[in-house]
Amino acid sequence: MANRLENRVALITGGAQGLGRHIALRFAAEGAKVVVLDVVEDKANAVVEEIKAAGGDALATICDVTNRDQIAATVQRVIDAYSQIDILGNNAGITKDARLVKMTEEQFDAVINVNLKGVFNLTQAVALHMVERGYGRIITTSSVVGLYGNFGQTNYVATKAAVIGMTKVWARELGRKGITANAIAPGFIATDMIETVPQKVIDSIVERTPVQRLGEPDDIANAYLFLASDEASFINGAVLSVDGGLVV
Numbered sequence: 001m002a003n004r005l006e007n008r009v010a011l012i013t014g015g016a017q018g019l020g021r022h023i024a025l026r027f028a029a030e031g032a033k034v035v036v037l038d039v040v041e042d043k044a045n046a047v048v049e050e051i052k053a054a055g056g057d058a059l060a061t062i063c064d065v066t067n068r069d070q071i072a073a074t075v076q077r078v079i080d081a082y083s084q085i086d087i088l089g090n091n092a093g094i095t096k097d098a099r100l101v102k103m104t105e106e107q108f109d110a111v112i113n114v115n116l117k118g119v120f121n122l123t124q125a126v127a128l129h130m131v132e133r134g135y136g137r138i139i140t141t142s143s144v145v146g147l148y149g150n151f152g153q154t155n156y157v158a159t160k161a162a163v164i165g166m167t168k169v170w171a172r173e174l175g176r177k178g179i180t181a182n183a184i185a186p187g188f189i190a191t192d193m194i195e196t197v198p199q200k201v202i203d204s205i206v207e208r209t210p211v212q213r214l215g216e217p218d219d220i221a222n223a224y225l226f227l228a229s230d231e232a233s234f235i236n237g238a239v240l241s242v243d244g245g246l247v248v
Contacts, residue, residue: 009033016040167237188202
């Protein structure tokens with residue numbers, strides 16, 4: 001069976017660690033040339049070396065998604081290196097949790113700027129190129145909390161709900177240009193991001209999840225792979241919940 005992403009170029013934000021790293025490795029294993037975009041240079045380089053050691057083709061680019069000048073330079077660098085960008089994985093994100101009455105303006109703005117405006121910034125820049133080529137796959141990481149809320153996460157939930165709305169707009173605007181836009185809403189995944197969550201909370205989440213476990217990063221990477229592949233060419237504007245049935 002041929003690799004599903006052969007001859008495709010994929011740009012993954014937050015690709016140096018967590019879910020982004022697993023997505024980058026999965027895409028590379030399926031034949032994609034992978035651009036690992038992150039703000040942590042050593043970890044981005046490590047992922048690229050891991051891909052190359054396995055026989056793949058990858059490039060690290062250090063970029064702050066809140067900086068439009070850096071984004072423009074990054075997109076140009078990728079075009080110079082590979083001549084195209086076929087797949088955009090909007091995965092970069094941060095948390096700065098606090099209850100509504102305790103949340104500072106700085107905490108709110110920081111999360112909005114990375115998780116929401118950063119997605120807009122990069123997608124706008126890449127979409128211009130995709131429209132010229134008449135092909136593209138835009139996949140954005142939302143969250144199960146963007147669908148039903150979460151205590152102490154006014155800022156984070158706002159961004160994860162908002163990217164679903166933006167995805168639906170892009171699906172309408174870009175579908176006729178050969179570009180699909182979809183979102184993935186992960187449940188609680190066993191990554192570094194939940195290491196600070198108390199064990200009793202983890203146990204409660206597992207108990208409420210019909211499949212009785214946390215998700216694994218590869219569960220999300222596999223969903224990304226499907227939406228990036230030609231098998232998903234008629235899926236547009238969808239929100240794919242990958243949460244073990246938590247929100248059923």
